[in-house]
Amino acid sequence: ETGVTQTPRHLVMGMTNKKSLKCEQHLGHNAMYWYKQSAKKPLELMFVYNFKEQTENNSVPSRFSPECPNSSHLFLHLHTLQPEDSALYLCASSQETLAGVPNEQFFGPGTRLTVL
């Protein structure tokens, strides 16, 4: 158990549905991340939140909307997705400092999303 949980673990949705992915970290970290992992592609960073503020938006389409209400919770709201958005969505957290050397990220188990 890595201390990062994600729900749901599997999600099937139609293109017109609205759903949300949830991530919770129990490690006291101050940074959280959303990644997308598609088949045969490198892991792609989507969003970064540091101290609850979004610091990175890696050119993600607006049909993906992140929300970080506090430093332990991170959501990814999904709306009018496309079949090519089907992938494994991973959440991660880390404890970032001002020292300049990033620390390892701890990953959740992921949500396997299928868009029909």
Add this chain to the structure above:
Amino acid sequence: EDKVVQSPLSLVVHEGDTVTLNCSYEVTNFRSLLWYKQEKKAPTFLFMLTSSGIEKKSGRLSSILDKKELSSILNITATQTGDSAIYLCALPQGGSEKLVFGKGTKLTVNP
């Protein structure tokens, strides 16, 4: 643009073999290099290498950073079927905490 290239992309070996996985990188302002193991879903952290810690070892796994060659290797000795996984190399990009990942090496260890 920062790049991380891993090789080989896939590897099939027999139990007991020793394997070496490669990661080469081009990043501005190198700070660290991380290795992850991904079995089913979430990657799990293996090692972090920095300028002050260029060699790490844990059991049958070891990793070395070669800053001159801009690369790192991950060695696994006496492989077991449980070592079958995708091994990911990642580096922080520029001045941020954003990690750039390679495509990974898929290792299959047959009994």
